[in-house]
Amino acid sequence: MKKSLCKKIFKKELKEEQKILENDYLNKKKRLQYEMKKIEKKYGIIKQIFYLFPNSEIIGIDCNKNNDELLIVINSNDTIYLFGEHYQYLTNLPRIFFKVCETKEGSYSKKYIKIYDILMEDNNIGNGTIAMKALIKYATKNNIKWIEGYLSSVDNDHADRRNHYYKKFGFEIKGSSIRLEITPQK
Numbered sequence: 104m105k106k107s108l109c110k111k112i113f114k115k116e117l118k119e120e121q122k123i124l125e126n127d128y129l130n131k132k133k134r135l136q137y138e139m140k141k142i143e144k145k146y147g148i149i150k151q152i153f154y155l156f157p158n159s160e161i162i163g164i165d166c167n168k169n170n171d172e173l174l175i176v177i178n179s180n181d182t183i184y185l186f187g188e189h190y191q192y193l194t195n196l197p198r199i200f201f202k203v204c205e206t207k208e209g210s211y212s213k214k215y216i217k218i219y220d221i222l223m224e225d226n227n228i229g230n231g232t233i234a235m236k237a238l239i240k241y242a243t244k245n246n247i248k249w250i251e252g253y254l255s256s257v258d259n260d261h262a263d264r265r266n267h268y269y270k271k272f273g274f275e276i277k278g279s280s281i282r283l284e285i286t287p288q289k
Contacts, residue, residue, distance in 0.1 A: 151191050152176055156184075163237055167229040173197075175237045183237050185230055197223045197230040199238055203247065216242055218252030218281075226264075235272055242285045250274075250283045 152159055156178040163175035173187040185197040200219040205212055216238070223231045242250055254276070258265045266276055274283045 148174060148186050148188070148191055152184075152186055155193060159184075162241065165233045165236075167233060169228050171228075173230070173233060175233065177237075177241065183234050183241070185234055190224065195224045197225075197234055199234045201238065201250075201252075203245070213248045214246060215248050216250040218250060220255075231268055232271075235268075239272065239283070239285070243287070246287070247285050249285055252281050254279045254281060 149161070152161065152174065156176065159176050159178040161174050162177050164172065165175060166172050171187045171189055173185045173190070176184045176186055178184065181200070181202050183199045183201075190196050199221050201216050202219065203214055204217050205214050207213075218238075221231065221234070223234070238250065241247075254262075254265065256279075269276060269281050269283075272283060274281045
């Protein structure tokens with residue numbers, strides 16, 4: 104009897120309170136769904152990495168100038184890839200193609216890296232810097248003596264930007280050749 108009397112007396116207040124609770128519930132549900140989608144996306148990227156490159160290894164994480172979080176991946180084919188929210192598919196992955204080579208000097212053998220191509224989907228946001236730093240770090244850790252390559256004539260229309268990119272890492276440019284001596288880790 105008290106319950107039904109209270110419901111009649113406070114009907115308007117109960118409805119207002121119920122509406123507030125429903126709105127609060129819906130807002131919290133939306134926030135949780137948003138957070139779950141963010142988490143799914145992040146783990147989806149990792150799933151995509153190992154789907155595309157089963158023998159790959161995640162060697163780092165960094166953010167570009169757009170504040171995109173990028174996973175730095177090296178695969179067994181000597182390629183560094185950057186994966187992120189905007190970079191998940193083979194056709195648009197920022198990447199450096201290279202090969203670890205070996206040369207003999209007398210009885211000593213020296214390893215070096217030969218860069219074959221650098222492909223960045225977006226320019227001037229730091230993806231190339233992230234990838235090259237990863238390559239240099241990889242070279243240092245693996246007792247690589249130098250990194251070399253050739254400048255592509257395809258990039259001649261932006262030669263200043265290309266040359267600046269290599270010089271900021273310490274590469275020497277001689278004609279169409281580039282070379283960076285690797286300082287051993289201490």
